[in-house]
Amino acid sequence: MCRSKKSTDVIRPRSSNSKGPSFSPSSRKPKTLKSSSSLSQPSSSTSITNNSVLSSGYFDNNSSYYNSFSTQASKNLSSIRDSLPENPHIYDFSDICLATDNFRSNRFSSSSASSSWLCNLQGKQVVIFQRKMRRPIELADLVHKLSVICRSHHSSLIKLLGVSLSGNYVYLVYEYVHGVNLRDCLRNPKNPSFTVLSSWISRMQIAADIASGLDYSHHCSGLETSFTHNHIKITSIIVAEGSLMAKICHFGTAELCGEVTTDEESSKTLGRSKSKVMKIEGTRGYMAPELQFTGLVTQKCDVYAFGVVILELLSGKEALKFLVDEESGGYQRVSVIDTAREAAAGGSAGVRTWIDRRLKDSFPVDVAEKMVLVALECVEEDPKKRPDMDKVAGQVSKLYLDSKNWADNIGLPTDISISIAPRHSCLEFDVLSLWYLRSFSTCDLQ
Structure with a gap:
């Protein structure tokens, strides 16, 4: 059920024909950074030519070998590209409104500090959290922090896909994990x-x-x-x-x-006298x-x-x-x-x-x-x-x-x-509970 735990239990890239836990490689193709009118950030892409490092003269007399090599190289590059993490998104606020039906859809959760919606955004099931900005943030700083956070991969962290800003609020888009x-x-x-x-x-x-x-x-x-x-x-x-x-x-x-x-x-101590400057949330x-x-x-x-x-x-x-x-x-x-x-x-x-x-x-x-x-x-x-x-x-x-x-x-x-589905009766036990009760009774008899 669980392997040995390490602090760097990082998710390793998978090949295109491997079976992922909850996603398909085709859905992991990198996308360019999307920007809104208020958050314009140039996107860049890098293309790799498979035969750019190979001598064309060598393959003049070896066309069959070249075709085979080129096909294999394309497959390898494609599989690597599919396994790479997606580029972080800066979503248009209109996309957030569309996904949440202008925030009229059923809320996933709600508290005094944030609200969230479970919805589909650009073909993916995600959870969108709305939180108030505690401090203003510059676009360059936002893009830098977002790129670093989205490069972080660990099996015990729910992945951040991107953000959107509107007024004093930030909308954080996380992948959805089935569970409770x-x-x-x-x-x-x-x-x-x-x-x-x-x-x-x-x-x-x-x-x-x-x-x-x-x-x-x-x-x-x-x-x-x-x-x-x-x-x-x-x-x-x-x-x-x-x-x-x-x-x-x-x-x-x-x-x-x-x-x-x-x-x-x-470095500046914030005491009770400055409590009105910063609202303490927790x-x-x-x-x-x-x-x-x-x-x-x-x-x-x-x-x-x-x-x-x-x-x-x-x-x-x-x-x-x-x-x-x-x-x-x-x-x-x-x-x-x-x-x-x-x-x-x-x-x-x-x-x-x-x-x-x-x-x-x-x-x-x-x-x-x-x-x-x-x-x-x-x-x-x-x-x-x-x-x-x-x-x-x-x-x-x-x-x-x-x-x-x-x-x-x-x-x-x-x-x-x-399964962690809700139980309808106190007499319904799962397989693990039954095994547990049986083993406990055996230990008592011994």
Whole structure:
């Protein structure tokens, strides 16, 4: 179901006759950069002549060989061209309006910070996000950032296809991935006792995928640049249909929307007195303490949010909730970070009772305890005490392999793909759940 995780798990080019996961090579032909009247950017193309480096005199007497060579070379060049990523698009705003039926089509999602539409744009199924620009951006800067972001390729990142600008809003066009967000996989209000991620190895795969993708976005091996995500939360992780691999949404959003400050701006401390200058946006429970105080977005804020997501993944509980205190009549704040710290203080026994009960106690306790400690290190209040994502990704990858070895030793399947379609009855279980219950009963008998 999942291979060994690496921080540079980059999607390799495929030949034209290979079978891709969800696209055909013919749909990957590069296109020129499209510009609107307000965003004019010259496009360039390079053509390659197959026989430009060959002596024509040599082939005068070898026409059959030349024809064969030319045909083969054309096929090779065509296959390489088809496997190359598409050039980033600057879409006309009219194209965005047409695809969304002037924004009257059903919204894919909506929040206080953004709205999105699932639609077809130039023959592709995409998700268009509308976000407000935090800072104005020059065309040259936009084109440069867009080209770098669109050159980034990782199996755990949902690809950005292009953008469009209109007034104070930016429209980001992402490829559509069939699946559901991680929150819905873990917590189904209609059936709280059921979860698609019913095995320990499936949750470790999710953790390794997220760590690998976030590590790549922070370091972008080969691109000599780095990005801050600023939107890591449980609803920003998509669990793909079938493979149950995790993919991170909104890659590049913070850079293109002006949410990340430059080095000069970061050197000036933004305190409470300047809170009216910059509106602090974030999701309660995932915002690092320094982000709430200064409003400055850094990679250590991503590390903090990642730690919260991992604690949710392990426990199945919400990052932050408020319960009614029957004695006082008020509300009691319950944080997954606080409960995890209490569990870790109790050692293996505390962690064992804290882990999601729907796993039926079928997991390696030593690995679970180490995972909790890694996540708690990520949510340290002092950002200087938090590790970098390359270190975290290495630790999670090792614990994932330890989990696979544990599963192999007790004979649990690690490569089953299942459906994440909604369940209509609490009595309906998928193949993985049935196998899990059977193995758990066998362990009890032994």
